[in-house]
Amino acid sequence: MSLIITDECINCDVCEPVCPNEAISQGVEIYEINPDLCTECVGHYDKPQCQQVCPIDCIPLNPDHRETQEALMEKYIRITQG
Structure with missing residues (x-):
């Protein structure tokens, strides 16, 4: 799955960078999170970095964009190989 930012977001600017x-x-x-680009940090980190830095915990999994770990890895490869 990709992640989603909920309405609880306070626009603190820590997730984007x-x-x-x-x-x-x-x-x-x-x-907002683009589900076509979100890999839950698969291929980069062990945990989604946006979730790690979010001070109010408003970045859950997006139930509308279900993906397996294998699909996330394929997306990572596609994105990083241009």
Whole structure:
């Protein structure tokens, strides 16, 4: 699965710079995660970095974008190989 940022987001700006895939960007009201770029940091780190730095824990798994670990790794390879 990719991750999603919920309405509890306070726009603290800490998640965007730690995303290795540049999947996080400022939306209209809160930050948003592009599910086509989010790999839950698979291929980069053991844990999603945005979840690690979020001070209010508003970045859960996105139930609308279910993916296996293998699919996340394939996405990582596709993204990093350009």
